[in-house]
Amino acid sequence: MPFIQNSDDDRAEMLAAIGVTTVDELFEQIPEELRYRSRLPIDDGLSEDELRAELAELASWNTTMDSGSFLGAGLYRHFIPTVVDSLQQRHEFVTAYTPYQPEASQGTLTAFFEFQTMVAELLGMEIANASMYDGCSAATEAVIMAANMVRNRNTVVVSRGAHPYTRRTLETYLKWTGIEIVEAPLDEKGRTNFDGLVDDKTCAVLVQNPNTLGVIEDIEAVATEAKANGAVSVCSAYPMSLGVLKSPGEAGFDIAVGDGQCLGTPIAYGGPGWGLFACAQKDVRRMPGRIVGETVDGEGRRGFALTFQTREQHIRRAKATSNICTNNALIALRGAIYMAAAGADGIKEVAMHSMAKAQYAAKAIAELPGFELAYPESGFFNEFLVRCPRPAKEVNKAIDRAGLLGGLDIARWYPELGEDGLLLAFTEMNTRAQIDRLISTLSHIAAAQPVA
Amino acid sequence: MNKDLLLYEKSRPGHRTLRLGKLDVPEADLSLLPEGSQRVTPPTLPEIGELDLIRHYVLLSKKNVSIADSFYPLGSCTMKYNPVTNEHIVTWPGFADIHPEMDAGRVQGALRIMKTLSDGLAAITGLPGVTLHPAAGAQGELAALLVAHKHFHKTGQDGRTKVLIPDSAHGTNPASAMIAGFEAVEIKSGSDGLVDLADLESKLGDDTAVLMITNPSTLGLFETNIARISELVHGAGGLVYMDGANLNAIMGVARPADFGVDMMHINLHKTFSTPHGGGGPGAGPICVTDELTTYLPSPRVVEEEDGLSLDYDSPDSIGMLRGWPGNFGVLARAYAYLRRLGAEGVKRVAENAVLNANYIRVKLNDAYHVPYDRMCMHEFVCNNKKQKEFGIHALDVAKRLIDLGYHPMTIYFPLVVSEAMMIEPTETESKHTLDAFIEDMLLIAEEAKTDPDKLHAAPVTRSIGRLDEGRAVRDPQLRWTCRKG
DSSP, X not given: OTTOOOOHHHHHHHHHHHTOSSGGGGGTTSOGGGBOOSOOSOOBOOOHHHHHHHHHHHHHTBOOXXXXXXXXXXXXXXXXXHHHHHHHTOHHHHTOOOOOXXXXXXXXXXXXXXXXXXXXXXXXXXXXXXXXXXXXHHHHHHHHHHHXXXXXXXXXXXXXXXXXXXXXXXXXXXXXXXXXXXEEOBOTTSOBOOTTTOOTTEEEEEXXXXXXXXXXXXXXXXXXHHHHTTOEEEEEEOGGGGGTBOOHHHHTOSEEEEEGGGTTOOOGGGOSOOEEEEEOGGGGGGOOSOOEEEEEBTTOOEEEEEOOGGGSHHHHGGGOSOOOOSOOHHHHHHHHHHXXXXXHHHHHHHHHHHHHHHHHHHHHHHTSTTOEESOTTSOBSSEEEEEXXXXXHHHHHHHHHTTOBOOEEGGGTOGGGOTTEEEEEOOTTSOHHHHHHHHHHHHHHHHSOOOO | OOTTOOHHHHOOTTOOSOOOOOOSSOOXXXXXXXXXXXXXXXXXXXXXXXXXXXXXXXXXXXTBOOTTTSOOOXXXXXXXXXXXXXXXXXXXXXXXXXXXXXXXXXXXXXXXXXHHHHHHHHHHHSOOEEEOOOSSHHHHHHHHHHHHHHHHHHTTOTTOOEEEEETTSOTHHHHHHHHTTOEEEEEOBOTTSSBOHHHHHHHOSTTEEEEEEESSOTTSOOOTTHHHHHHHHHHTTOEEXXXXXXXXXXXXTBOGGGGTOOEEEEOTTTTTOOOOTTTOOOOOOEEEOHHHHTTSOSOEEEEETTEEEEEOOOTTOOOOSSSSSOOHHHHHHXXXXXXXXXXXHHHHHHHHHHHHHHHHHHHHTTTSBOTTOSOOSSOEEEBSXXXXXXXXXXXXXXXXXXXXXXXXXXXXXXXXXXXXXEEOOOTTSOHHHHHHHHHHHHHHHHHHHHOHHHHHHOOOSSSXXXXXXXXXXXXXXXXXXXXXX
């Protein structure tokens, strides 16, 4: 039987030691009428070689993104140095669990102490936790934390430019909390208009930068507006953009979050990724998730341990700051290794390359007849919305036929923007040849007669 | 050479691992960015070359105790072997290099894996409605409670506000109940360690929404009265939720649906062998009855004539709990595990897990106090009652185990047993490993009498000794700062 090492002889000896003769007797606690005596409707087991053959077949049914993809929309295909896979895959990291026994877990704990420092630095904040599930859940937990930081306020103002999955996650979590979501609309430049929405009822303001349409928001103004009204400001940032763009900390935010996938983790059909979460040291007791702190042993040697555990569910139960227990530690470790491999200069280089590719594409696309940038006056980082002469769905099909993977048909998430909006993302992984092929494909569409 | 330096202390200006090739388009024009939108102060990140980077993390990895190097009987966590082939498969581009917003037609392999895994979980639990969306067990619990809340709301039963939770439950249960808008009410355990039926009955009523029950319980005991418990809860108009953390003990042997369970979560990182990764990622699928399926989170995999696709817009759904369909990489590993096992293997897992736990129990129940000393399921709880007179606590036993080459058992949980030591060997351990562990546990029991200071001083073989955890709260240092450089 796969993965079970004991032989029948081993089992016989163990049964004898227990004082029973059959395995079935071990289950005497389960009343007979509750036993399942049939065979489960599951296929027979496979050997390792059979399994790999089957999975190779299933993998071949999926189209990979390596031929040239312009799909981002919250998940970005950046280069992953081999050291990330190589180190993360070490058994000692993969097969350990939550470091509740610090002397047996200094590897994981030290890595997360460093991780917390790197995340805090990248976001420009004082401290960070040891990660959340992903960017959407991090933003949601940030809003819940904010609601607990201010009293007698029960609305949260959320930018419509925040990722739709962030907004949907937030709706799910806030459903029964009595906190009401007020959506701040996007204006004609693709930026969030918070005018008149933040007031003395507002506990939190959430903005994403760049927003889902790729537009760079005036985040400093958002933080200032929140502060002026006594609300907690939350910024969700695209970590890679912080090689170039102003950090949430620099802009004055109380809480900063983000999705860590872009930092060394494959897109992998959307998970597992990890979430960044950072705030000011004074707010640490309200922070969700695990936190590693430095301390010493009896001989004064430096060591690391989980700390502020009284916030957490296993101690505080119904009064915990969050119900989170298992997080996405191993994937966050990938983020730590990536940030260390890149350093500040490497992250800036990746950011600059990604932006350069996007600018190159935007310039060419804007010159194509019938195509235009949706928000030409607004700045973008590595993703922008294009207005096409045909429905985005059809444009994507043409891009497909050219052997590339198109962008996101924005009507799926923003029906008010019409059917001709195509959201295109670029990273350092997109070659000039791929981009030229994209532009050439679009130019054929531009030249073609519109279908009646 | 000081091998304990942090990355930041090893940092040297100008060192770097990741450098991109030559840019093949014109350089980015920063003047195109809006005024004031640029970063002024760069982040302080380590500067480190590839060899030094590798050395750093390899040295760190050696400071962990893991399943790969040691027996890890951490109760309630099901630290079984994580098949290496599964770690390899998920790195294949066909699984790693695919985007969840791609057209369904381009990702039929991924969707098929999710569908087949869902079907397998439905078969094992007997509950037909499955979602793979939740990121971990706690999120699965929350999803199920939100399903219940929506169900009661839709059926005009808004007065059902209470969630009943046994005192032996995981802390995530009451924490999830709060977020789902319920009030958590504790149910006592009886002297036999099982749910006290009288206490349960006294707390059931028109305001009961859900009973959350862990079965087998965190004491490693099967709730023998589970059918009666479900009947009582249903009689009061409530739903029964089963915390599936301990499914490893019963899969293929008994189905939660047959206990009267309406909803449950499954920890794929426990029962289905996906690695724990130093604290995650997990995955917490939930399985529910037909009646509740309509409320499950979005998106769900649906099968239509032209193939599989994701449905993000089911009208009655409670919505999303995170971004994208789920922790696909974890789901693919669980799929691979289930395919290796097959129907027969699933049952063998439970049988061998229970056999291994009982074997340790009978070998240790002289030296250690086992408060519920009868046939256990996949784990059992003992405590320090026999060592207390020598000043030995559960913590001392745990720390001494570290010196003897183990990861300790879970200690001080469940809360209903004072100084609990919860031991779960899992089915993947061999008898000779269990025998060695038993021998070492007996040695510790002996040392408790003859040399208690040895236990108090432990561990002495790791890179550090016992830490001053109080100091980490009184004087919080939560990040590296320059002043220490």
